[in-house]
Amino acid sequence: MSNEHYLKNPLIHRDRRLGRQSSAWVSQFDCSHMRPLIICRGPIRKEAIDVFREMGIQHIGILLSEKDSIVYQNALAPELRVMPDPERIHRVPDYTGANKEERDQRIEQIIGIAKDNGYNSIFAGYGFMAEDETMVAAMESAGLNFIGPCSRTVHDAGLKDEAKRTALKTGVSVTPGIDNATALTLIKRHPDHDALAALIQREGLPLDPAALDPELETAADQVLAASYAKGVDLYTVEELSQTITEAVLRMSDEYPSNRVRLKAISGGGGKGQRILGIGESHRAGEMVREILNEVKTTGVGDNKNVLVELNIETTRHQEIQVIGNGIWSMSLGGRDCSLQMHEQKLLEVSVTLDSLALSLAEAEAQGNSIEAAVLEQDIRTLSQMEDEAARFGEAVGLDSVSTFECIVDRDKHFFMEMNTRIQVEHRVTELCYALRFANPENSEDHFVVESLVEAMVLLAAHGPKLPMPHRVPRHNDSVEARLNATNQALQPSAGGVIEYWSDAIDGEIRDDQGISLHNPDTDVFMKYTLAGAYDSNIALLLTVGDTRLDCYQRMAETIRQTQMRGKDLATNLEFHYGLVNWFLGQNINARPTTRFIVPYLTAVGELKREALNIDLEHAWQQVSALEIAAVPGAPEASLASALDLKHTLLLRPLGVLLEQPHLLSGWLSVHRDSYTMINGRVSWNDNPMELLADLYHFLNMDYLPGAPAAGMIWSHDHHILKDAQAFYTKLDDLLPAEDWLAMQTQLDEAAPPQGVALTQQEWAAVQAAHRGYQSGCSIMSILPAIAEATGFFSLCVNDDLTINIPERLNDSDLQTAMAKVLVPPPLAKSDEIIAGSGGMFYGRETPESELYVQKGDHFEAGDPLYIVEVMKMFNKVYAPFAGTVEEVLVEGDGMIISKGQAVFRITPDEKIIIESPEEIAERRRTATARYLAQL
Structure with missing residues (x-):
């Protein structure tokens, strides 16, 4: 995370150097004697350095692999900038090795580095070999203090088969x-x-x-x-x-x-x-x-x-944070990690008894009996999972921090596995609960730990002496969005460079491994290369609140104001903005399953497919002509001039939404009650000018004097919009209308409403101003018309908090098609298969297997062609059509390929038909005409 933000943010600042406390009981838990070697990468490595130093630990070393030099191309890793002693930076070819022999060699090498450089402990974080029983046992045998669960716990709990057997013995529900x-x-x-x-x-x-x-x-x-x-x-x-x-x-x-x-x-x-x-x-x-x-x-x-x-088909993925010292074990609430894709978590939300109780009370107060019943069951389920987690921790002798993972299906839950390491999303928990360690003989003699990394160090250094702590509430709720290097369809996208990232705003907690830090000498942003050497994660964005609603609203505001620019840069920032606003518009207490994201993406793809068919300029010309014709006797030039003044005011933000389907999803979701369909036409329930002002704000295009014009409302449009808002504010005070529909009805009357002190001439002026401000606004109806055309709102939250997923969105063919709409494949010649993403190429399933295809082979649509490894994940690529391989253009397995690179030269079975520009234009005009009929 950014050091500057870290020190300024009171939510995450810690100053608890135990050795400086006056109490003898507290002082015995000083950890300054620990000399840790950190053998993991960026995000947790940076956090560990910060926490260790706050604890008074000075002798810290880090291990770098060759992959780190790829990630920080032409720049120093932030960790290196905070490591003043170059002798504390050690290098290895990689962390884990490609096979068992190489892993054993790497373990011996790490032990040798630790012994030769005076380290007495090892911190492996949440990656690489953190759950490798062989490594942990080797560290223990070498006399090194492993900051994490011991080898016995890793064996009994970390290996999924052993964990399942232990769960059965201890009465834990399993799948x-x-x-x-x-x-x-x-x-x-x-x-x-x-x-x-x-x-x-x-x-x-x-x-x-x-x-x-x-x-x-x-x-x-x-x-x-x-x-x-x-x-x-x-x-x-x-x-x-x-x-x-x-x-x-x-x-x-x-x-x-x-x-x-x-x-x-x-x-x-x-x-x-x-x-x-x-x-x-x-x-x-x-x-x-x-x-x-x-x-x-x-x-x-x-x-x-x-x-x-x-596979439990209605799976909700929940996990319980567990901590123990080998004698006692306790839980620290839960996290809902159901919003995931390809087993990779995207948005993680805290689940605590306190928060559920608040939501239950609100549901009961609002008379939502069905929702209340679900929340009551969730309270019972969470209590059971926390109890089982603590018992399981004791059974495996847990002596550090681990995570008890479950799948939840309505009123049932099943133990899935225990991760014997700190997790990426650990801060979701530590922002909700701190740990209060008290002297058993004097409860006032105590210290508080807010960091789970700090707790791991304490347990490694003084585990048996530590009394069982009490958990202390910090915030009722927290939420974490994983900012990943993925494209609009959430496919890994390596190779981009972050060249600018706006500063964190108030209320934002950003764990970014230091990417946002500027050069301390020049204040220049240090470029960061998304090489994909590890996985797709760039940073973690977190918010806290008194309620889950507070968290979601703050997360939406955080993402709204986040600006990131770079070369060939693709992230899931827009996806998160759309998703968070979808829940804000639906119900933040919704219970999505692990199968939600793909149908959601498919629905967003449908929005984009429709948006691509709209010719916005053509629509504006038609709307303008219709409005001019609708006012007989009025000077045509005057009306045309008034509409011209509104041209960019209306079309610029609409164009952004039509180009950015995730933003369109979010805006439609929070405004789903702002219109009603009447006889096939859109009727606004809210003032379109107010909705337009909200749209500019939603897109972070508010007027800021001196800011680049490309990213904000233009000054003359700003003046028109402000004048309109001022006009309707006065009108709200003047007219006795309860809502927008009533105000419109009154403004259509020939005379002012009874009791309104206006002359007939003044009333006519008001009506004229109203017509002027509303001119052209009917084009905004294209937005809800798209939602109606795609059935977007049929993806919704039910009364029982489950999510209704229309059957069409589960169709695999439609899902594949809409992924291609969200991210069109690279342009290719008709005789080539092009790589959709960069990564490492493999032409076969395993080194011993036959090639999927080779020169001369015929393949059918849907046949596997090759595998590309991107950011830890192996993605099999299937043929989009049938054909014959004329030439393999990649030399062999293990070769690095780039997005857009030709992989095979082929002869397709059927001629590929390409639309001409004229055909595309005609298709868009025809589709636009259908939408204009709804305005």
């Missing part, structure tokens, strides 16, 4: 499925204890056959653990795939209406997960290979276990 596919695969080959014992002897495994558990599947797990320790494989990926395919078939028979989820036990952050659609069991083996390749567990001796779980 149906199998967690021991590898054990079942081994038992097929070695079906009893004698066969397993013989295997141990034959392979020379470090396991006493006499120690095998009487339960066969548990015994198989013991043998597998010994094989991983020795680094040998006892089954093939093909055999594992067959076991998983059989499990998928059984589950499909038992739950025919549900899809099936496959998860690598070592996955996380969206990696290593796939969902099999109904009837897609034949693809299980293919997806297993994809998963293992993605999480890099294809090496000899790697644990290749993959969980098979029922």
Whole structure:
């Protein structure tokens, strides 16, 4: 985060150097003796440095990989600017290694760096090897203090199969499925204890056959653990795939209406997960290979276990923050992370008992009995999840910070996994709760911790001595938007450069790894390259409030005022603005599922498809002609002149909305009650001039003297709009009208309303001014007309807070088509397949697999052509049409390709028809005419 903002923002400023406190009890928890080496990247690395220094820790080192030099092209990483001692900056080729052998080498290298440079502790944050049991155990064996859960906790809770078994033992609800596919695969080959014992002897495994558990599947797990320790494989990926395919078939028979989820036990952050659609069991083996390749567990001796779980179709993804010291364990409320896509979280909202109670009281006060019943159930569910999280933490000996993840389906919830690390969204929780550690013999003798990173350091340094704290409310609600390098369809978009980012505003909490910092000597913004070396996240934007509504309103205002410019820059900032305003216009207590975002994007794509068909200039000409003709006897030149004055005032903001579908979605959502359709025509319930003023504000185009004209309302338009607002303010005081419709009715009368002290001449002048200010405003009706044409408002929140998703928005073909509308594919010749995004090219599923296509191959529409790895994610690219490969234009696997690069030269089966400019213009005029009929 920006240092300047960090120090100025009272919400996140901390000054609790424990060693400076007067109490002997407090002083014993001083952490200045810790000498941590930070082995993770940007956002959490920068936060850790800041927190460590506030705690009085001075001996801090950071580890950089080659990827960091890609990210900070031609500029120093912000962390380097705050690291005055270059000897505390250490470099490795990468953090994790491509396979087991390289990972082991990297662990040894990190330990060596720590030992050689006087570090006594390791902080791994929320990425790379933070949940790697082998690494944590190696650090512990080397005498280093790992700032995070111990290796026992990582094993029992971090590995998804072990965690599921622990959950069952401790009475935690789990999803149906199998967690021991590898054990079942081994038992097929070695079906009893004698066969397993013989295997141990034959392979020379470090396991006493006499120690095998009487339960066969548990015994198989013991043998597998010994094989991983020795680094040998006892089954093939093909055999594992067959076991998983059989499990998928059984589950499909038992739950025919549900899809099936496959998860690598070592996955996380969206990696290593796939969902099999109904009837897609034949693809299980293919997806297993994809998963293992993605999480890099294809090496000899790697644990290749993959969980098979029922996919709860109405899933809400909720997680409970848990903290413990190995003896006690407690929860710190929840977070709703349901707003996600491709398993990547987008908008995360706090869920606390206090906040739910406030929402319940409001619903009851407003007589919303259905909503109140949902909120009551949510309170019960959250209480149960928090209780289970604390019990599970105790069961696995949790001695740091972790996250207990659940899926919620109305009144049911299921444990999914525990992430044994700090999470990206941890600040959502720490902004709601602080921890008060009190002397057991004197409750007034205490200290308060607001940072979960600080809590991790305390637990690593003094865990067994720390008493169980009390959680202290800070804010009732918080919300976090992940600002990612993605395009308008939320597809990863690497390679852009941030050249300018406006300063954080009051109430905005920005964790941006220091990107917003200016050069301390020149005050010049330091350019930042979105290289995609890690993932798509750029920064975290957070707001807090007394209610969830406060949070959403502040987030909308934060994004409204955020300005970001750069070269080839694509982010999801506009998406977030539209989404937050969608909830503000619908219901901020809505309960979206993890399947909401794609239908929502599809609806936004429909808006853009319609907007692209509108010729705004042609529409203005038609509206102007109609209005002039509607006033018989009036001087045509005078009316035309008045309309000319309104031309840019009306068309500039309308043009922005038509070009930016996410902004159009947000504006329509908050103004869905501002109009009514009467006999197929738009009738405004609010004054169009007031709506126009609001539109300028919504688009952050308010008049600011001296600001660049391109980004604000032009001065002469500003004067017209201000004059109109002043006129209607006086008219509101003058006329006894209750609303806009009543005012219009009165203004249509020949004489002023009774009791209004105006002469007939003055009344005529008022009517003329009214007609002048309203002239041309009918063109604004194009906006709601688009919503009506697409059925946009049929995507809505029900009384029970579920979201009604029209069936059409779940159609995969429409979803694909609208993604292309939001982000049209690069222009290509008719004989080429063009890369839709940059990344690393792979022509096959795994290194051992056959190429998807090669020279001379014929392919059908929908066939896989290649895989591109972008920002940690493996994206399979499918053929948009049928054809034959004439030439492969990429040299081989692992090559870097760029957006728009030709990948294959092909001959399509059918001739591609391209619309001429004249045909496009005619189509747009025809579509525009349909909309004009509704004005």
